Amino acid sequence: MAREAGLSKTTVSAALNGTGRLSPAVRERARETARRMGYRPNATARQLRAGRARLIGYVVGEFAGEPWTYLDSPYFARLTSATAAAALRHGYALVMLPAGTLQREWADLPLEAVIVADPVEDDPLVEDFLAARIPVFSDASVADRPGAHWVDVDTEAAVRDSLDHLRERGARRTALVLPDSTTRFHRQVHAAYRAWCARRGAEELVTLVPAPGNGPVVRSVEEALGAEPRPDGLFVVAEASPPLVLDAARRRGLSVPGDLRVVCVSEDSSAAHADPPVTTLSLRPVEVAEAGVSLLVSALEDGGSTPPGVLLSARLRVRASS
């Protein structure tokens, strides 16, 4: 198209990129010709020239192999779209790598970094990326690994606040419903719950949910509420639809918040519209996404002076269920 416009490649490039010092007339001629011919610069060639592709991988690692969680989780849905939006604002595009993605499936992508949401313990994906010298951004379980950065919420404090809150509202026996997973967050919740119980001299009432999804979680909630003597507080950390948690309590003959105070870890907006509205602990996916992308951009572009990680606070949104 340079030929078509009667100019050289150089001049056209300068005209289209707004660089160099060209006469307005020439610049306009190049632009006009480009428009007329529907010319668009080849993105791959520009990337090669620039030495960077501005592409970031995005993996959800939790329950790797089971696509379930991600599909049904408002947390991951929000995290994903907030990450994509934040990345794009910084000039990076996000490529989706479903859990279970193999090395040969991403090896052909010019990834500058990869975000691994909620890796499992010693996640092989994280190892693979680090071995390929691709910087990894994940949660605090990767702290101290060279090439890895992290963003995390202060789980310890969040659990303590939630349990203290339930206690203030009169709960003396708070049951915990937790996924049976090796995600750092879940392990930390378990540890923090036990520590809190020890400190308060409270009995530990833990029900592990064997699989993700509303069905298993609801069954586990019912199981937890069947303990004798009855729990009068319920802390549901496994993602489930809050109205269904209330239904389970109702089936057990417990009124909320009279007999049972309920807090759910959830981003599900149905919590606010349930009857009664359900108190939630938000893991703040949008803030996590934005902090993660900021960290990533500064590590990739500014270089060395970037902190290795960022710690955010979870947020307890108190509603009528407690």
Added chain:
Amino acid sequence: MAREAGLSKTTVSAALNGTGRLSPAVRERARETARRMGYRPNATARQLRAGRARLIGYVVGEFAGEPWTYLDSPYFARLTSATAAAALRHGYALVMLPAGTLQREWADLPLEAVIVADPVEDDPLVEDFLAARIPVFSDASVADRPGAHWVDVDTEAAVRDSLDHLRERGARRTALVLPDSTTRFHRQVHAAYRAWCARRGAEELVTLVPAPGNGPVVRSVEEALGAEPRPDGLFVVAEASPPLVLDAARRRGLSVPGDLRVVCVSEDSSAAHADPPVTTLSLRPVEVAEAGVSLLVSALEDGGSTPPGVLLSARLRVRASS
């Protein structure tokens, strides 16, 4: 690293790609050196050479400007991850383009095609992509546009089946709760409902939901159920948590399915666990995703003989609420 191995670039390339006819010894030496040095071929250079990047854009267009819907919608969450997984199986990677993405944000990406989920009427994004000669895969609203392919569900049949089902179960006055949007699907539902009512001589009872999200939908449901005489059938096409729809009926003093038969268009797994379980009409996001990716791959790789579009059936999952 060719020098390091004492070989030429060509030989190394052939060794690593398994092409050419090299002695096993040489091949192994190249591989070993690559491993030792942590060498990985530059993906961008390969893409440039190959003339294709195997990257596909993915946009959600509904309620462009309002990120809400996508965040809270199990339909889009499933569609998104199923699309990403299907694409990867075919060797393509999906890059996320949030609704509202500007031309200059995707112009630098070497996209071979773009998937636009649920575009609004005359979606400007679709126009931009077609103008840039990037093939568009979307719903049937783009049919007949050159360069555009589509996958859609048979809305007409789905609405008819749902309304017939409600009628069989005894509903004589079925109210429709529909988002106030210009998505093709929503317009078609509206038209099909009116046609059905005309055919059956039934009164049209339509409530338009002004905004996405559980709150507005639940309010609209309550409004719909407040009509006199009371509806005895409810068809909720706006995405909402099914248990919340039941709550709304309960607040209106209606028992389900005794006084009111309920069908929700939803992918939310909480429907199956609600009390009573809620009949849903599934738009089959996973099947749509897979059909769309198959179509895309065959259009991109096989060339001309690809059909312009694919029509799938929705699926009614009958449960106790009707």
Added chain:
DNA sequence: CTGAAAGCGCTAACAG
């Protein structure tokens, strides 16, 4: 102010 030439890292012809 504009054009020719080099080179980003790779692979596919083609010579040796």
Added chain:
DNA sequence: CTGTTAGCGCTTTCAG
């Protein structure tokens, strides 16, 4: 069986 060479489409010195 292996190595040299050209070129993918672009940007950027550097001469003219």
